[in-house]
Each structure stands twice: as structure tokens, then as C-alpha cells.
Amino acid sequence: MSSRVVVKLENVTKRFGDVVAVNNISFEVYRGELFSLLGPSGCGKTTTLRIIAGLEQPDEGRVYIEGVDVTKMPARERKVCLVFQEYAVFPHMSVYENIAFGLKVKKLPKAEIDKKVKEAAEILELSSYLNYKGGRLGLSEQQRVAIARCLVVEPKLLLLDEPLTLVDAKVRERMRRELKRIQRELETTMIYVTHDQLEALMLSDRVAVMRSGRIVQMGTPEEIYDNPKDLFVATFVGSPTMNLVEGVLELEENKLVLKTPSYKYILSKEVESNIIQSLLGSEVVVGFRPEDAEVRNDGVLEGTVKLIEIVEDRKILHIKINEDEVRVFVDLLAPFTEGQKVKIRINPLKLHIFEKKTGRKLLKGVVSG
Amino acid sequence: MLRRILTNALMWLVLIIAVVWTVIPVMWMISLSFKTYGEWRTPSLLPRNPTLDNYIMLFSPQALGIFIAYTAILEPIVGPLSRTLIISATATVIAVMIGFFTAYGASRYNSPGPFTLFFTLLTRMLPPATFVTPIVIYFTTLYLIDNIIGLILLYAATTVTYAIWILKGFIDAIPVEWEEAALLEGASPLQVLFKVIIPIARPGLVVAGLFIFLMAWTELLFALVLTNLNVPLSVQVSKYVTAVGALWGVQAAAALLSSIIPLVIGYLIQRHLITGFTFGLVRG
Incomplete structure (x- = not known):
């Protein structure tokens, strides 16, 4: 086992009664890395985190921290800290006492405690709050206190369980950046649990997407976004979600065509037929992200603009094409009106083709780069 | 208008x-x-x-000399008062302590369910008079009659159920995350208990304590049956009106005196009472 590895999970399974919360999970987290567990609620991500912390015992499998098997080690001896989604701060103690808690129970000298508390408060911009009572703080300050409390005990690993979910949207964005800055500055190894795909993609070095207790896909945010392994990951990651159209693939006059019960879509004019050959005739779901299609006069698909949404610095056109509605990004200032007829062209390199029955990815891109 | x-x-x-x-x-x-x-x-x-004659009578029954007939049965009020203070305070501490640990266990560890705790209510479901007889019999053999230890044990035992139920509500409302966070930062289970749980549950401890203290302070039935010479305050108050005659004024003075201490205690801790009764709002 390389010394780069801080945490290693080996075939970890956890059951609650008949429910398998975590199903045979294995992964490694490297030193200084920000690793995210991403998934919908109930996918087992929090349980996985609690197993690493030692707050839950796995039914099967082993957990290693810095090469040592800690599967049976009590939580308080693991030198791992956890920031909870809520109730992270002791309400009866001041911010100072909160941050000092972990050092006080270890009976460190007062001067050293003082120095460490003030350093941590500085990093998390809490210096002016030190005398406030924990119960009187807003949620974002509470979460910063919780992080400071973890940092002072210098854990081998910092675990965060949806720490920003309950924080206001505006503050959340700022805190995300701060968290990443702190992580980079201190080179803390962090495991971050979230159901917010945007958060996971923004923050992480690597992401593990979980579903029903299993890891579906693990990789860098770019890999997860650009090359999802199946329909679940493809639709879970990305906002607005990937456009999906169901049908049967066929080749007509060297054009790739998706046939639905009532319509035919020409997906691409030029196709490398040898790639496609094996897929012809099978039931598939074709997906493309809103940014991988553009509205242009020589587009192959024609539809009507049903709705225009403004999202930050872009517009999303909801375009009705036959029975289906797809979303396409356009410039904020592009002069579209609802009801207008438009043509779109999908980047053939960015077409994702999934098997309908299993959701498994069959192919990405219908022409080679 | x-x-x-x-x-x-x-x-x-x-x-x-x-x-x-x-x-x-x-x-x-x-x-x-x-x-x-x-x-x-x-x-x-x-x-x-x-x-102030009635009050003087309380403290030194012989001083006035006008109710000679009673002086034989009346001791100065200081005795019963200090006995009741000791009995109530000790019983409260014992009941709250046992109640706290029971409630904590029931709240945090998967106990066999509320049904077990339900049995702690048993002593409160029967009229106390129904178990006076066995208590008298066994206390006699245990030398606990006319002994303040007997009353302390009895009061602690019959009130502990209140402590359990009041405190369980409080501990249930304390998120387990606080304990887990403390544990992960290296606190021992005892440190978690004394530095996190007890300070947060303090309003609950105060409410339960006050409640039990007042019950012990005012209890009359068992005190009457189980004491003879070492009487607590409640029995003493009742003694001023006897078959021999009725010292109404003296009894009123004694009653007033015996209500002052709970009043003072209640006043001193009312701040905790208010936070205690509104504790549920913390979560919202």
C-alpha cells in the first residue's frame, strides 16, 4: 500500500435490518486530496462516511487509515474529524470554547490551546466571533466553527457530511470557495459527502457517484461530467440535465437516424459506420447536454421554442421537437422569442448512446475526434 | 372607545x-x-x-409558658426544618442522578422499548396508601422507622420516575451529533457526559430537581406513618392541631415558614425554569 493512501475501504458492506445501506464498496483516498461521495439521499454516502469515522461498524470489509486496519478501532482513537450537516456547534459554549474543545479534552497547555484556537479562528475568519455563544450563531458561522474545531485537532482526515446544504445559497457559494482554499492551503485530506452535483464537481479532485449503496462511477469531475458511465450518472450530474430521446438507431443514406414510434430524427450527417454497425436496430436512449447542441440555420432538427429561461449568463431554450422537448443553451442576448421555429445541430462527438434496457453506456460520439 | x-x-x-x-x-x-x-x-x-408570639412559640415552645400542656409534644421547629431540608435535598439528588442515567440509557441505547420504562410509573399508579403496610413492616425490620434515611430512600424511590420521564424528553431533544462530534475530537465517554450532555440538559435537571424537591418537601402520609420523634416539617405542622387542642396561630406560622423555603428556591431558579420549559424551541 502506497504511503500516498490515507484511507482505504475494502469491500465494505453495511446492513440496517434488511436494507443494504452500503454494498461492497472499495476505494482509496490519497493524501491532500478532496474526494467527494455524490449521490441522491439514501444512497449510502453518509453511512460510508460514518463507517470511516468509526461511528458505524461495517458488517463486512475492512477500513484502513494510513495503512493501519482501523475496522475495530473506536471512533475517538482514529484521529478523524467529522463536520455534520447540522448541530455541529455546542450551544452552551462560546466559539472560543467550541474550537478549544478537542484540545482541552487532551489537556494541552493553555498557551498552546490559545495559540491554536486563534490561528484556526483566523483561517476561518471567526476572530471577531470568539466570545459569541455557539447557540447564537447563524448556520454559516456554525459550520465555520465546526470546521475550525476539526482543524485544531489536526486530524489525519477531515470528513464533511453535507456541511453546506442548509446554508443560504449566496453564502454557500462563498463558503465552497473558502473550503477549497483552506483545503489547498493546509493540504488537508478531505472526504466530502453531498447530494449537490454542482458542489461535488466544483470542489473535488475526484468524485465517486453512489447509487443504492454502490459506487457507480469514480473519477475526476471532468470524467464524470464528460463521460458518464450510465444513464443514472448522465442524468444525475449536470444542470439542466442531459436531453434524452428514446428510439431505435438506424442508418439511412449514410446518416445516423433515431427512429421513435412516430418520428425520425437525423442525428448526424456523417457517421463512421463501422462504429455504429453493432448498435443498429437496438433500442437506445440518446443523450446530449444542453451545451452540446447549437441553434443554427443548417441544423438537422427542427422545432419550436416553447419556453425561454435565463440562467445566470445564458439563456436556455426549451425546444419542442415532435413529441420531445430538449433544452439548448444560447447567448443571453440572442434574439429568440417563444413560438419561433428553430433548427438545431448536435455535436456528433458529444452524443451519448445508452442501452435502453440497462442504462449502460454503449457509445460516446458517433464520429471519431 | x-x-x-x-x-x-x-x-x-x-x-x-x-x-x-x-x-x-x-x-x-x-x-x-x-x-x-x-x-x-x-x-x-x-x-x-x-x-410575634406564634413565631416565638415555633422556635422555643417553652418561652411563653402559656401553652404548657403542649410543650411536651412540641420540639422547636428548627429540628423538623433541618430534617426536611436534608431529606428533600438528598432524595432529590439521588432521584435526579438515577433518573438522569436511566433516561440517558433509555434515550441513547436501544432499550427494550418504552414498555420497560413504563413500569417505573408503577409506584405512581397505585394510591400510596396501598403500599403503606408493607413499607411499615419492612422498614421496622430494617430499623428505618423514625429514621430520616428511610424517608430519603422512600422519596427517592417514588419520585425517580418523574426524573426519568422529564429528563428523557430533554435528552431525546439533544442531537446525537453533539456527542459524536465530541467523541471524534478525542473526548472520552465520561467527558462527553460531563462537558456536553449534562451542561446542555441542565434546564431539565433543574426542572426535575425542583419538582421532586417540592414533592418530598410536602409529603405527609408516609412521613406521618414512618416517624415518631424525628418528624419532618410536614408532620410537625400537623402536630400543632391535636386532640389536646388547636394552636391555630402557631400552625399558621409554621405553615408560612415551611412555604418560604420552596418559594425562595423557586424564585432563585426561575431563570432555569423558563429555559427549561421552552427547551423544545431550540430545535426549531
Whole structure:
């Protein structure tokens, strides 16, 4: 086992009664890395985190921290800290006492405690709050206190369980950046649990997407976004979600065509037929992200603009094409009106083709780069 | 305008009636305690010749010499008062301590369910008179009759169920995350208990404590049966009115005295009481 590895999970399974919360999970987290567990609620991500912390015992499998098997080690001896989604701060103690808690129970000298508390408060911009009572703080300050409390005990690993979910949207964005800055500055190894795909993609070095207790896909945010392994990951990651159209693939006059019960879509004019050959005739779901299609006069698909949404610095056109509605990004200032007829062209390199029955990815891109 | 004055007037009237209704007996008690022997049976609210004789009687029954017949059965009130203080305080501490640990266990670890805790209510479901007899019999063989330890044990045992139920509510409302966070930062289970749980549950401990203290302070039935010479305050108060005669004024003075201490304690901890009763709001 390389010394780069801080945490290693080996075939970890956890059951609650008949429910398998975590199903045979294995992964490694490297030193200084920000690793995210991403998934919908109930996918087992929090349980996985609690197993690493030692707050839950796995039914099967082993957990290693810095090469040592800690599967049976009590939580308080693991030198791992956890920031909870809520109730992270002791309400009866001041911010100072909160941050000092972990050092006080270890009976460190007062001067050293003082120095460490003030350093941590500085990093998390809490210096002016030190005398406030924990119960009187807003949620974002509470979460910063919780992080400071973890940092002072210098854990081998910092675990965060949806720490920003309950924080206001505006503050959340700022805190995300701060968290990443702190992580980079201190080179803390962090495991971050979230159901917010945007958060996971923004923050992480690597992401593990979980579903029903299993890891579906693990990789860098770019890999997860650009090359999802199946329909679940493809639709879970990305906002607005990937456009999906169901049908049967066929080749007509060297054009790739998706046939639905009532319509035919020409997906691409030029196709490398040898790639496609094996897929012809099978039931598939074709997906493309809103940014991988553009509205242009020589587009192959024609539809009507049903709705225009403004999202930050872009517009999303909801375009009705036959029975289906797809979303396409356009410039904020592009002069579209609802009801207008438009043509779109999908980047053939960015077409994702999934098997309908299993959701498994069959192919990405219908022409080679 | 007129309507509002009328409504206000009506409101005040109701309030005054309610206050007078509840306060008059107390006023009578206070007034009686300052009246001279001859006036005890006159229902006037103000004593004609206010006197401290009744209070002097409480502290030294022999001093006045006018009720010689009673002095044999009456000891100075200081004895019963200190006995009751010791009994109530000790019983409270024992009941709250046992109650806290029971409630904590029931709340945090998967106990066999509320059904087990339900049995702790048993002593409260029967009229106390039903188990006076066995208690008297066994206390006799255990030398606990006329012994304040007997009353302490009995009061602690019969009130511990209140402590359990009050404190369980409080501990249930304490998120387990606080304990887990403390544990992960290296605190031992005992440190978690004393630095996190107990300080946060303090309002609950105060509420349960006050409640139990008052129950022990005012208990009469068992005290009457189980004591002879070493009587607590509640029994002493009842003793001023006996078959030999009725020292109404002295009894009023004793009653007033015995209500002052709970009153003072209640006043001193009312701040905790308020946070205690509103603790549920912390979560919202």
C-alpha cells in the first residue's frame, strides 16, 4: 500500500435490518486530496462516511487509515474529524470554547490551546466571533466553527457530511470557495459527502457517484461530467440535465437516424459506420447536454421554442421537437422569442448512446475526434 | 372607545376575582399567624393586636409558658426544618442522578422499548396508601422507622420516575451529533457526559430537581406513618392541631415558614425554569 493512501475501504458492506445501506464498496483516498461521495439521499454516502469515522461498524470489509486496519478501532482513537450537516456547534459554549474543545479534552497547555484556537479562528475568519455563544450563531458561522474545531485537532482526515446544504445559497457559494482554499492551503485530506452535483464537481479532485449503496462511477469531475458511465450518472450530474430521446438507431443514406414510434430524427450527417454497425436496430436512449447542441440555420432538427429561461449568463431554450422537448443553451442576448421555429445541430462527438434496457453506456460520439 | 373601556374593565374584574380567590386563603394564613390567641377564631383579615408570639412559640415552645400542656409534644421547629431540608435535598439528588442515567440509557441505547420504562410509573399508579403496610413492616425490620434515611430512600424511590420521564424528553431533544462530534475530537465517554450532555440538559435537571424537591418537601402520609420523634416539617405542622387542642396561630406560622423555603428556591431558579420549559424551541 502506497504511503500516498490515507484511507482505504475494502469491500465494505453495511446492513440496517434488511436494507443494504452500503454494498461492497472499495476505494482509496490519497493524501491532500478532496474526494467527494455524490449521490441522491439514501444512497449510502453518509453511512460510508460514518463507517470511516468509526461511528458505524461495517458488517463486512475492512477500513484502513494510513495503512493501519482501523475496522475495530473506536471512533475517538482514529484521529478523524467529522463536520455534520447540522448541530455541529455546542450551544452552551462560546466559539472560543467550541474550537478549544478537542484540545482541552487532551489537556494541552493553555498557551498552546490559545495559540491554536486563534490561528484556526483566523483561517476561518471567526476572530471577531470568539466570545459569541455557539447557540447564537447563524448556520454559516456554525459550520465555520465546526470546521475550525476539526482543524485544531489536526486530524489525519477531515470528513464533511453535507456541511453546506442548509446554508443560504449566496453564502454557500462563498463558503465552497473558502473550503477549497483552506483545503489547498493546509493540504488537508478531505472526504466530502453531498447530494449537490454542482458542489461535488466544483470542489473535488475526484468524485465517486453512489447509487443504492454502490459506487457507480469514480473519477475526476471532468470524467464524470464528460463521460458518464450510465444513464443514472448522465442524468444525475449536470444542470439542466442531459436531453434524452428514446428510439431505435438506424442508418439511412449514410446518416445516423433515431427512429421513435412516430418520428425520425437525423442525428448526424456523417457517421463512421463501422462504429455504429453493432448498435443498429437496438433500442437506445440518446443523450446530449444542453451545451452540446447549437441553434443554427443548417441544423438537422427542427422545432419550436416553447419556453425561454435565463440562467445566470445564458439563456436556455426549451425546444419542442415532435413529441420531445430538449433544452439548448444560447447567448443571453440572442434574439429568440417563444413560438419561433428553430433548427438545431448536435455535436456528433458529444452524443451519448445508452442501452435502453440497462442504462449502460454503449457509445460516446458517433464520429471519431 | 366605550367598548374598549368596558372590555378592559371586565378583564380587570375577572383578574381581581381570580387573584382574590386564590390569595385569600394565603392572606388568612398570614394574618392568622400574627394574631393573638383570643383572635384566632375571628375571620378578620387584619390582626387587631399584631404579635410575634406564634413565631416565638415555633422556635422555643417553652418561652411563653402559656401553652404548657403542649410543650411536651412540641420540639422547636428548627429540628423538623433541618430534617426536611436534608431529606428533600438528598432524595432529590439521588432521584435526579438515577433518573438522569436511566433516561440517558433509555434515550441513547436501544432499550427494550418504552414498555420497560413504563413500569417505573408503577409506584405512581397505585394510591400510596396501598403500599403503606408493607413499607411499615419492612422498614421496622430494617430499623428505618423514625429514621430520616428511610424517608430519603422512600422519596427517592417514588419520585425517580418523574426524573426519568422529564429528563428523557430533554435528552431525546439533544442531537446525537453533539456527542459524536465530541467523541471524534478525542473526548472520552465520561467527558462527553460531563462537558456536553449534562451542561446542555441542565434546564431539565433543574426542572426535575425542583419538582421532586417540592414533592418530598410536602409529603405527609408516609412521613406521618414512618416517624415518631424525628418528624419532618410536614408532620410537625400537623402536630400543632391535636386532640389536646388547636394552636391555630402557631400552625399558621409554621405553615408560612415551611412555604418560604420552596418559594425562595423557586424564585432563585426561575431563570432555569423558563429555559427549561421552552427547551423544545431550540430545535426549531
